[in-house]
Amino acid sequence: MNEMLNGMYSKMNTSADACTNFYEYACGGWESKEEIPDDRSSWSSFGILSKSNKDVIEKLLASSKEGKANEYYHSCMDQNAINGRGVQPLLSLRDSLNLKFKPGSGCMTSDDYNTLAVDLAKLYKGAGVEGFFCFGVGADAKNSSSNIVGASQCGLSLDERDYYVDKDPHTDKTLLALREYIHSTFTKVEGKEPDATLADGIIDFETSLATIMMDKISLRDPQKTYNKMDSSQLEAKMPKFPLSLFLNKLYDGKPVNKVDVSTPEYFDKLSTLLEKTPKTTVYNFLSWKLFSAHMSHLDAASFAISFKFSQALSGVEKAPRREEICVGRTEGALPDHISRMFVDHKFSEGSKKFAEKMIENIRKAFIKNLDTITWMDKETKLAAKNKALKIKDKIAYPAKIHDDNFLTTHYQTIETDPEKYFENHMSAVKFSVKEECDKLGKPVDKEEWGMTSSTVNAYYDPSKNEIVFPAGILQLPFFQSDYHKAFNYGGIGVVMGHELTHGFDDQGAKYDETGNLKSWWKNSTMQRFEEKTSCLVNQYSEFTIAYNKGQEHVNGKLTLGENIADNGGFHLSYNAYKNDEGSNPDEKLSYSGQGFTAKQIFFLSFAQVWCAKSREAALHRQVMGDPHSPAFARVNGAVANSEIFDEAFDCQRQSNRKRCHVW
Ligand SMILES: [Zn+2]
Numbered sequence: 001m002n003e004m005l006n007g008m009y010s011k012m013n014t015s016a017d018a019c020t021n022f023y024e025y026a027c028g029g030w031e032s033k034e035e036i037p038d039d040r041s042s043w044s045s046f047g048i049l050s051k052s053n054k055d056v057i058e059k060l061l062a063s064s065k066e067g068k069a070n071e072y073y074h075s076c077m078d079q080n081a082i083n084g085r086g087v088q089p090l091l092s093l094r095d096s097l098n099l100k101f102k103p104g105s106g107c108m109t110s111d112d113y114n115t116l117a118v119d120l121a122k123l124y125k126g127a128g129v130e131g132f133f134c135f136g137v138g139a140d141a142k143n144s145s146s147n148i149v150g151a152s153q154c155g156l157s158l159d160e161r162d163y164y165v166d167k168d169p170h171t172d173k174t175l176l177a178l179r180e181y182i183h184s185t186f187t188k189v190e191g192k193e194p195d196a197t198l199a200d201g202i203i204d205f206e207t208s209l210a211t212i213m214m215d216k217i218s219l220r221d222p223q224k225t226y227n228k229m230d231s232s233q234l235e236a237k238m239p240k241f242p243l244s245l246f247l248n249k250l251y252d253g254k255p256v257n258k259v260d261v262s263t264p265e266y267f268d269k270l271s272t273l274l275e276k277t278p279k280t281t282v283y284n285f286l287s288w289k290l291f292s293a294h295m296s297h298l299d300a301a302s303f304a305i306s307f308k309f310s311q312a313l314s315g316v317e318k319a320p321r322r323e324e325i326c327v328g329r330t331e332g333a334l335p336d337h338i339s340r341m342f343v344d345h346k347f348s349e350g351s352k353k354f355a356e357k358m359i360e361n362i363r364k365a366f367i368k369n370l371d372t373i374t375w376m377d378k379e380t381k382l383a384a385k386n387k388a389l390k391i392k393d394k395i396a397y398p399a400k401i402h403d404d405n406f407l408t409t410h411y412q413t414i415e416t417d418p419e420k421y422f423e424n425h426m427s428a429v430k431f432s433v434k435e436e437c438d439k440l441g442k443p444v445d446k447e448e449w450g451m452t453s454s455t456v457n458a459y460y461d462p463s464k465n466e467i468v469f470p471a472g473i474l475q476l477p478f479f480q481s482d483y484h485k486a487f488n489y490g491g492i493g494v495v496m497g498h499e500l501t502h503g504f505d506d507q508g509a510k511y512d513e514t515g516n517l518k519s520w521w522k523n524s525t526m527q528r529f530e531e532k533t534s535c536l537v538n539q540y541s542e543f544t545i546a547y548n549k550g551q552e553h554v555n556g557k558l559t560l561g562e563n564i565a566d567n568g569g570f571h572l573s574y575n576a577y578k579n580d581e582g583s584n585p586d587e588k589l590s591y592s593g594q595g596f597t598a599k600q601i602f603f604l605s606f607a608q609v610w611c612a613k614s615r616e617a618a619l620h621r622q623v624m625g626d627p628h629s630p631a632f633a634r635v636n637g638a639v640a641n642s643e644i645f646d647e648a649f650d651c652q653r654q655s656n657r658k659r660c661h662v663w
Pocket residue numbers: 498499502562565
C-alpha cells in the first residue's frame with residue numbers, strides 16, 4: 001500500500017485546488033519534476049512506459065546478433081556501412097523501379113496518363129510510395145467479414161490540410177520549413193541544386209490537393225465516407241486517368257469490381273486538377289514522394305535533412321538515440337518477432353486473467369447503466385445490450401507469436417543483410433504492401449491485431465466489434481495486480497471502459513454488433529443521443545492551449561468520439577469498481593499522516609495516467625489534427641461531469657454549466 005500511495009503522492013501538487021483544477025492537483029508535482037527530454041516532443045506517463053518497454057527490447061536486440069530481428073537491428077545500427085553508401089541505395093531503388101513518366105512543360109497526353117498509371121502502381125508495390133490518392137484493402141464497412149479495395153484522398157507532406165489552406169507559403173513558417181526540406185532533399189539525392197522553382201511547384205501542387213480534400217470533421221462520419229461503387233464508376237470520375245490499368249497492375253490482374261471511395265468529390269476535383277497541372281510538376285511531386293519516404297533511412301547527412309523538418313513540426317531539439325530509432329524500425333519491419341521478445345521477457349500471464357475479469361465487470365456496468373438511461377427507447381437499449389455482450393476482447397498478445405514456424409515462414413522475404421540496411425528496409429516495405437494487397441479476395445482475418453504487444457495503447461475496432469489491450473499497457477501506472485482495486489479501476493479500468501464506450505460513440509454507434517455499418521437505433525433516440533453529445537462538443541471547445549503568444553481552442557467536434565469514450569469509460573469503470581465484490585469506496589487508506597478514501601484513489605489514479613507535458617509546436621499539432629483532447633482537458637473535462645467526483649473531494653459546484661452525460 002505504501003509503495004502505491006508513495007508513487008501517487010510524488011506526482012501530486014497538494015496545494016492546488018482539486019475542485020477547480022484536478023489535473024494540477026493530481027499531476028502538478030510530476031509536472032514540476034519532469035522535463036521533456038531534448039529528443040521528445042512531449043513527455044507523459046504513456047511516453048515513460050513506452051520508453052521503458054523499448055529499453056527492454058533494445059537490450060534484447062543489442063545483446064545478440066543471432067535471429068532475424070537482431071540481424072535487422074544490427075544492420076540498422078551499422079552507421080559506417082550506411083554512411084559509406086551515401087544516397088546510392090535510393091538512386092538504385094529508383095533505377096530498379098524503371099519509371100517511365102517524363103517531365104515536360106505541357107499538360108499530360110493520354111499516353112502520359114497511361115505511363116503515369118503504371119508508374120504509380122510500381123511506386124506503391126516497389127517502394128511503398130503513394131501519389132495523389134491512396135488505395136488499400138480492408139474490411140468492407142457494410143459487410144465486415146469480407147475485404148474491399150478502398151480509395152481515399154492523400155498526398156500531403158504535412159499531416160493536415162489546415163497546414164496549407166489559407167496560408168502564405170512565403171511567410172508561413174511550417175511551409176517555409178517544408179520548402180527547405182524539399183530543396184535540400186533534391187540537392188542531396190541528385191547531387192546538384194534543383195531549379196529554384198521546384199520546391200514552390202511541389203508546395204503549390206500539395207496546396208491544390210489540400211484545397212480539394214474533405215475536411216477532418218466530415219472524415220469522421222462513417223456514413224459520409226462509405227461510398228461503395230463499381231470501379232468503372234470511380235474511373236468515370238477521372239475520365240483521363242486509366243484507373244483499370246492502374247488497379248490491374250496494383251493487384252496483379254485480380255479483378256477489382258467494387259471500390260469503397262471515402263472521398264468521392266476529391267476524385268472529381270482531382271481529375272480537373274491533373275488536367276491543368278504541367279507534367280514537370282507531376283514528375284517532381286512523385287520524385288519528392290519517393291525521396292522523402294526513404295531519406296531518413298540513408299546516410300547521416302540525409303537523415304539530418306529529414307530530421308530537421310520533423311523538428312520544425314514537433315519542436316524537438318535533437319534526434320533520438322540511434323538505438324531507439326533502430327528498435328522502432330525493427331518493430332515496424334518484424335512486429336511479431338518483437339512482440340514475442342517483449343511478451344517472453346516482460347509479461348506475466350496472471351495479468352491476463354485479472355484484465356479479463358475487469359473487462360467483464362465493466363461490460364456488466366455498461367449493461368446495468370442502460371437501465372438508468374432515460375433518453376433511450378426500450379428496443380434500442382436491448383440492441384445496445386446485445387452489442388455490448390458481443391464485444392470481443394483481445395488481451396496481451398496474439399497466439400501466433402509463439403508459433404516459431406509462422407515467424408520463420410511468414411517473414412521469409414524480409415532481408416537482413418548486415419551490410420545492406422537500406423535494402424533490408426525496402427524488403428520490409430514491400431512485404432507489408434504485398435501483405436495488404438494479398439488481402440483482396442480473401443475474408444477478413446479476425447485474428448489480426450492492429451498493434452504490437454509492446455505498445456502502450458489500446459483500441460476499439462468497430463468493424464470487428466472488438467477491444468484490444470496489448471501487454472505493453474498492462475503495467476504501472478495503469479495496472480499492478482497487487483495494488484488496491486480502486487487504483488486499477490482508475491487506471492486500466494478507465495482505459496477498458498473508454499474502449500468499450502467507443503462502440504457507442506458518435507462513430508461506433510453507427511456499427512452493429514457484427515461490425516457492420518448499419519443503423520440499429522430508433523431515429524428519435526439517435527436524435528436525443530446527438531443532443532446529449534452536443535453538450536460535450538460545447539464543453540470541450542471551451543478548453544484552450546497557449547500557442548504563438550495567443551490561445552487556441554480545442555476542437556470539440558474533432559475530439560467528440562474520444563471525449564464520449566473518456567466520460568463513459570470513467571463512469572463505467574467507477575461503477576464496475578463500486579459493484580465489484582468487497583469494494584468499499586469510502587474505505588480510508590492512510591499513509592504517513594495523510595489519507596485518501598478508496599474513491600479518491602480511483603480519481604487520482606485516473607488523472608495520473610494523463611500526466612503529460614508537450615512542446616508548443618507539438619501541442620498545436622495535436623489540437624489541429626488529433627482526435628484526442630490534450631491531457632489536462634481529458635482529466636478536467638471528465639471530472640467536471642461527475643457528481644461522484646464532487647462528493648469524493650467535497651467540491652461545491654463552481655458554475656451553473658450543466659453536466660454532460662451520455663453513457
Ligand atoms: Zn479512444
